[in-house]
Structure formats: structure tokens, C-alpha cells
Amino acid sequence: MKKRFVRLPLKMQKFKKWMILCLSLVFTGQSWSSVAQQGGSQQSLLIAKLNQTIPQLLDSASIPGLAISVIRDGKMAYTQVYGVKSIETKEKMAINTVFEAASLSKPVFAYACLQLVDQGLLNLDKPLYTYLPYPDIERDARYKKITARMVLSHTSGFPNWRNNDSLRINFEPGQKFSYSGEGYVYLQKVVEKITGKPLNDFITEKVFRPLGMPNSSYVWRPDFDTKAATPHDGFSNPLPKNKPTAANAAASLHTTAPDYTAFITAVLNGTGLKKQTLAAMLTPQIQVPEERTNAAAALSKKVAWGLGIGLQEVSGDKAFWHWGDNYSFRCYVLAYPKEKMGVVYFTNSNNGLSVANRIVHLVTNREQPAIGFIDYQPYTNPGFLFRQNIPKQGVTAAIKPFLKSDHKPDIAEDEMNSIGYQLLRSGKVAEGKEVLQLNLEAYPQSANVYDSYAYACLLNGEKETAAQNYLKAYTLDPKNKEAKLVADQLTAAKVPKGNAEFKLKGYSNAKLVTLAGSFNNWNAYRNFFVKQGDEWVCRLDLTPGKYSYKIVIDGDWVLDPGNPEIAEENGYKNSVVVVK
Template identity: 25%
Template sequence: MKKLVFLFPVLSFFISCSTTPEAVVAPDHIKLVETNLSHPVYIKGDSTWTIEERMKHYGVPGVSIAVIKDYKIDWIKSYGIMDKESKSPVTDQTLFQAGSISKPVAAYGALTLVEQGKIDLDKDVNTYLQSWKLPDSEFTKEKKVALKHLLNHSGGLTVHGFLGYSPDLPVPTLVQVLNGESPANSGAIFVDKVPEKSFRYSGGGYTVMQQMMIDVAQESFPQLMSELVLQPLQMSNSTYDQPLQSEQLKMAATGYLPDGSTTKGKRHTYPEMAAAGLWTTAEDLAKFAVNIQQTLKGESKAALSQDMTTTMLTPFVEDFSGLGIFINKMEDEIYFGHGGWDEGFSSEMIAHKDKGYGVVILTNSNHPDFISELIRSVALSYSWDDFVPTYEKKEINADQLKEISGRYRLQNDNLIEIYHTNNQLFRKDLGAEPVALFKVSDSIYISRENNQPVQFTTEAESGQLNMLLIHPMKKTVESTLVLMKEGEKIPFEFLEEGNFEEGLKAYQEVMKTDANDPAVSENNLNRLGYRFMGIENLKLAQDIFKVNILLYPESFNVYDSYAEACMKIGDLDLAIENYKKSYSLNEKNTNALKMIEEIEQKKQNQVE
């Protein structure tokens, strides 16, 4: 690790660098970005990493960066390799899959059709759909799904995201994807929540939008997007072609999974183009972000009007989501952007709404933490307003360490342990690794990994010591955790100890006392199970899912989750049994049928 102010010479590892004609960048500015990678929270005096160190740490083969300053691209630079076999360097023209950043670009195209009078933001999407219709249901009786709901993830549509198709697999038509029909590897897209009531991320919604745009324009989606967005914004290296044509393939990076293995076939094909199908460069996406900034300022009329661009960035249903783009309010500053993840590719675009700076980062690996570190490096180096939380560490004495150490509970649902070793305070959340805590005021503590302040207070009358979790932006108390007495346990701890029967008994007792307790929420238990499955604690995850089955025996989803854990553990017969049970409770859960087929094939292969 290196100190923040220490600048390193450019290494041969850094493949290429270019700047726009409008700007000449001081070399030290680029070097600062290359040496300022940091934790989510910066404690003054902390060491930072170089980009080379973190690419090696995460196993990121290649990355391309475009930095925005003063409403224009300040510089573009590329690092590493686009393919491990050929060792070909990443250049500023290397094509990366943008993943879900495809969505805001596609949204821009849809809003252009709105301005052309071809689609109404507020009308029923079935007014425009011809090749396929969004099925009506009990959830659409009062309010129909409109384009604004698809753009905003508030339409109540199913299917979060898509896996894509390796070259050895047949690629489904768009209608087959919409219906969840073979050879599609995703479920049917339909409405199972009342529109405009809440946010739920849905790549499925963007796939419906894609079909609607095709039906309205009577053009292929790649051609339509080229005409509506890519050509007007001079995104000359970008395309929605899926798969790429032969000449384009020469410029395309190879994708690499989190374990470093190659994406099957080097890259997947995504017929769900609006949701995940954009191939692009950092420069082109930076042009997209700059256009939004300039249009909001009244300095561009390349495509969308100022009024429509303002609408795109206006919160709708939830304060963090506009029409196709996410809005991130940090103190008094407003940033907009979107992240992306395809198989073997991760990316991020973020820009300030009205101060003319931002960054685009594209990688050919799935390591979003690396991207976050690099974004913070740009923010620190360019002094972005209120982006990287920065604190100064204060001394803490032995008495204070002893006083606040202990186990704190939030009802029956959560547990945080505070302890100290060698005069360093640590915080350990349920199912997480310990993190160091630093005192930053008389009663406030912070970790490098999380910008949520922690405050310790003592109730005047009872003398009860509490731990308060503070909302980092609103500065209000989000949760109050109570210091636990010796021998106290929450239900989860019995499962963690391997005592399933006692754990189940404890959860059933909570359910009996208060069925609305978060500890026995079906969704909370499901998330908890997946949290432990994500860190390969499969037995604990399986036990959590089993508790959920016994608490909610009529829910199809609990059996689906339990079956997945059984499959990962290797109990294939039990997995099949529970996928069958899930499907019997909900025949729309076609994923269960696909998993049964996959497991049966796996069993057959084992016999052979």
C-alpha cells in the first residue's frame, strides 16, 4: 500500500493513454487516480493502493477508464489485457459488454420515441405491443403498466436479470424470452405486483420495452438504437448487435468470471438487448453521460430535450430512481448513473448532475469492488463534493474500549458484537467478517468499510447501554440495539451452533408471540439463507431455509430456496423433491422444472 500523496511513475503495465483535444491533463492528475484507490470510508492518514496492485489483488485482466471534468471528457486510459491467451492489450477502442448500463442508454432511446410522439409515457404498454402482449392479471385491474413503469422498475414485472447464452447454446427469440419458453434460460415475464406501488428491479421490464420499441418502429433493435442514440451522440464504437459481427469481434474483450476462469465461449449473447446487450467503450459511455450533463445545463440539443432529460433524472416512486437511471444523493450533491454486470464483464457510470464531472469504468471481469475503489480514487483525486466520506481518527482509552464492548441485539432479528484487541475496536455483524471501528467524535465510531456512523449512548433512568445505527445522509437513528446480558441468545445463534431443534423452537416461539417480528419474516429468512450460501456456509444456509419451510409451508419460494441449497450440498434427490413441491404450489415457477431437468441430467452423467 502507498501513501495518498505519493506519486508513482507510469509503469509499462499501463498500456495506453489519450486525452480529448479539448483538454490537456497534467500527468500528476492521472498518476493520482492510479495511486489513490481506497476503502469506502477514508480515514485521514490512511494508505492507498495503486491500480496495478488492485487489479492483481482481484484478478482483473483489463480496464478502461474515461474521466469527465468541466462537462467534457478529460482523459481516457486503458490498462491490462483484453484476452489472457493472446495477451492483446486493452485499448481505448476495445469493446466491453456494458451489462445493465444498456438500460439507461435504451431508456434514452425510448424517451426519444416519446418526444417523437410515437409512444406515450403514461399509456398501457399493450397499446403499442403487437408481437406479444403483457398478460393482464389481478394486479393490473386498477392500473395498467406504462412505459414509465418499465423504465423505473415500478411496474411489478418479474425476472431480475439474464444469464446470456454461450456460443454452444441456441439463442431464443425475444418472444420466447418474454414467455419463458425453451430455449430461454429465464422465467416468463409477467406482473405479480400492483404497478407504481414500489420499486423492484426488473430486467424483464426492459425486455418488454425492447419488444414495444421494435413493434412501434418496425426496425431491429440495434438499428433503432443506432438511429435514436448512438449516432446522434457520436457513440461511434458502440452497438447493440447480439452477437457481434466478425469485424466487431476483433475489438471485443474476453470476459472472465470472479474465479478467474474464462466466460464460456469468451462472451455470451444477450437477446435481451435493452436490458443487457450494449457493447461499448469507456469513451462512448462518457459521451452519453456528458450529453446528459450538457443537456440539463441547456448546452446540448443532440437528441433529448432539456425537459425530457430533466424528467429522466426526476425521482419517481422512489427517490433513488428516475426513468432508466439511478439517482444518488450524497449530502447536498446529486449524482446519476448505473452499474452493469454481464457474465465476465462489470462496469459503472457515474456523474454529477450539475457540476460537470464523472467517470466511466469498464472491465472484463466480475469484480465490482475494484470498480468502486477506482471510482473513489477519481473522486479523491478530483475532489468531488461529498462523494468519499472522510474522517479524522481520535484516540480511545482503555476504559472506553471496555465500556462499549459486548453483544448488541436488534429485537430477535440481528446481532452485532463489539470487541477490542490490542487497543483496536472491532465490529462483527451477523454472518460477516470483523471490521475495525475508529472513534471520530466523543460518541461516534465509523469503519472503513461502511459509512454508517455508530453511536453508543446510556439511558439516563435505566443505565441501559445502547448502540445506535445512524443513517449516513439523514443523520437520523435507523436502529437501536440493546446490550445483551450474559447467556442471552437470538434464535439464529442456535442454528449457528448446529442446534437445529432449539433454533426451530426459538423461531416458532417468536412467531407465536409476534408473527410480524422481522426475525420470522419469510423474506428476511430467505435473504439470510442466501447470505450464508453466498459465503459457502451451505449447511447453515440449508438450515435457515428449512426453518422457513416449517414456518411457511404453503409458500412455493421457500421450497425453491431449500432445493437450491440441497443441490449445492449434493443432496440431489432432496433437491428434486423440493423443486417438485415448489412447482406444485406455483406452476408459474418454471425455474423449478428447469432445475429438475438439470439435476436429472447431472445424476445421469454421474451414473455413466
């Protein structure tokens, strides 16, 4: 018998659609008010796409959890969470789950700085040293040229972060773009001097409270112990939470997706800043290189930097954007001022930016050159797929689909190097060494590959092999004097003499113990402990003074268990020794 389909009356059709929408809200956990504010079938379709696609992306990219907000007409039209706060506990994400914002800290700080500009308390083009001298760099007279505008547009000449206690200027201030967190640290000190307040107190007063951001702070709060998501590495291993006790304008903000969306909508709506100041914030100050990690690359025609925020323009379509990356938390924000629309998302994973293009395109359906500029591996990239299969299959099986006819990996040298280091960092030393050995076979003339393989051997306790490969790296690249120094240290037969002695008892199973501190520019591979009986010993010749340090045991940086003297510096606790 042929089935007969009866068309429902119009009222019944509307009722059916309403019931389907209600059921979808029940099963996704989405608030009804967020949908009611949007209106229109287009928004409902977007929500359905997000609810269908994001769980698939989390699975494909091995991301434990994600929070997202969509902005329409200058308001948060939709917010949702997916996945879990911790892969171990399986506790579900919540709307008020707190994430590390990483470099998304910078735009909020910039916004607060521009309020000081509006008040006449900060001049964007006045050298910062006139507000506050900076002893860390006063040996270089060029620092007296650095202004707030240069810091906010990343043209100060500072590196992103100093590798040691010695800050340097890499080029003439104002000359070109080079992303720098150090510049923000200096500007933070200036702002604290101007306002007479600690950074978090100042921004709470000027930004968090007025904009309604109750779950945001540049320092750790007790309520974050239960609200905060757990960080995860690229293999979904949970990591310890970073709990900053000192604010860092460039990186220490903790926040939620709705809170950060309140900030973005304030920028879109011109809240809190004079019209001309907001316009300056969103006006290109400098074009950036087409490749973020290659300063010599041609300048991009589509991506630039404003005051504290990235900018992109495609065929007259202007947007502002920024990304955040603290290794185990990665996030992204983008908004179009003309249409007052945008997207904000946070993840608790090293893999969080592998899905950036897919998510942003879902919301905007537009070309995103800024995502190309930051250049993170998409989750469909061969290197990404290889890395994700290693824990399940092992290195040998995981690499097979990506071997060329000569049986060498068809994956770029730098990608293989990165995968090897991520494995080493996650404690999988044998697997990391195996990946780096494959890279060595594929790129036998690369000094960097030998240096990396030597490091893996070092972590694996193979000091002689490590020394040989460090020497090979030095031979291929004589500028790499550090490799020669490490090789010489490794081949030294005895504990060197010195007036400062460091001892570590126990840790009989450790393969490598080193010393890093202010006396060696925090280089973990300059001074090595030697095992003597049931303890490890290291001696140095130090001039009289006070030094901070940590002991590095098989790659883990720890306080000296035999020294109760501890000091907190820039939010980090270090052991302290005084040499008389």
C-alpha cells in the same frame, strides 16, 4: 562528506516535471492528448493515483481487466485500460476493447425513448398496450395500466426476469419500485412498432452514430470477435462469450469505455434531448428501498430513480448513476450534472463491482450511497476473501481465519450460500458442496440452506441424500412445494410413462441429467433422466403442441444432440419438439 543539494533553476524544474510526465505516459500507455486536455496538477495527481491504485485493485480482487474513463467539464478528460482481455491468452486490454454493458444498456435505450417523446411519437403516460398489445401478459388486465414512465422508473410491477415462459405482474403498476428488465423488453417491442425498425438499427441512427460511438451495438458484430474481452467468473475462470443475435434493450449492449463516455457526456451537456425532457430524465420518479433486495425496507432518502437512470443526492449534491451485471461482466457509471464530471468503468469479471466504491471515491472523493444500495461485497469483505482463497488453499484451510469460537463460519448465511453456488456454477461441485455443508452446520434451522445443500448433492450424483435434504427443506418451509416435487421425482424408481420420450446417448460419466423447457417452465429440476444401459431416458405426458427445450447435463444447458430441430427465441437457441 556532507552531501550538497543544489536547487534547480525554475526552467529546469519545469523541464524535469515534463520529462517525468512523459515517461509516465510511455509506461502507462496513456495518450498524451488526454492529459493535455485536462491541465492542472490536480488532474495529473488523479491520473497518478489511478495508475498506481487500479493495478493493485485488479490483483487484490482477482479482476483480469478494466477500462476506465474520467469526465471533466463535460468532456472525456482521461481514458485508460489495465490488465488483460483474457486470463488464458494474456492479451492486453486496448482502448477499443469491447465489453458487455449488461444493465448499462438501459440508460442508452431510455435516452432513445425520450427522443421519441420529444418527437411526439411516444407519450410517457399513455398505456403501452394502446401502442402494442402484449400477449405474454394480456391474461392480467392490470397490464393495461403500464406506461413507458413506469417501465423507465421500474414501477411496472414486472419481475426483473421471468423464471419461465409465464410472465407475471407482482403488484399494482405504478405503486412502488422493483427493478425489472422485463418491462424494458415490452417497451422495446413498442418502440420497434412505433419506429418500424429493429432496435439496434433505431439506436444506431439516433444514438451511436450522432454521438460518435463506433464500437457499440445491441447485437454481435463480426469485428467484436477480435475486439471483445473474455468474460470471467469470480475465480477468474474464462467463460464463453455471449454473442447476441437479437437485441435486448435491457441487457445486450456491447460497448467500450470511450463510447459509453460519449453517451454520458451527451447527457451532461444536454445533447439530443429537449431541456425539459432531460430535466424529467434526471428528476426522481420514485424513491427506492434502502436495500435493493428487500422491497419491504424503508425508503432511501438519498437514492431514487429517474427515467432510465438511477439518481442520488447527498446534502444537495446530485448525481446520476447506473450499474451493469451480466455475471461475468460488471461495470459502473456515475456523473454530476452541475459540475459535468463523472467516471465510467467496465470489467470482464464477476468481481468487477467489488472495487466500485474504491474507484468512484478515487475520482470523486464523495459519499456514494448508490453503491451501498446495489450492495455488492467489497474485495475486503471476509466472505470475498474466503471465496478467493478456496482455489489456492481448499475450503478447510480457507475458512479457518473466519471461524468463530464455536468453529462455525463468521460469514452471513446468504454470503456462504452465494459462495457455494458460485463454486457449483464454475464446476467445482465438491468444493461447493463443502461450503454449503458448512453453512448447514452454522444455520441448521434454515430451509434455504437445506435446499441449497440438496442441490449440491444432486449435482454430485447423490440422489438419495438430495431427496432427504429437499424433504427437510420442505418440512422447515411448507411453502417450498418445489422441494417436495423434486424429492418425489428423485425417489421414483422407474422412468415415468408419457407420450413424449427424450433420449440422450453417451455421457456415461454424467452424474445428473435433467430436462428443462417450455413444458415445465424451464425448471431444470422437475423432470429427470434415468440411465438405461448406454443412454439416458426421460418421458413426459404433453398436450399436443410445439415445445422448446434443452437438456441439462451436470448443470450445463445444451441443445439435444439427437434432435436437429432448433429455433432461436429472444437471442437464445433451443431444441424444438412437436407433440401431435
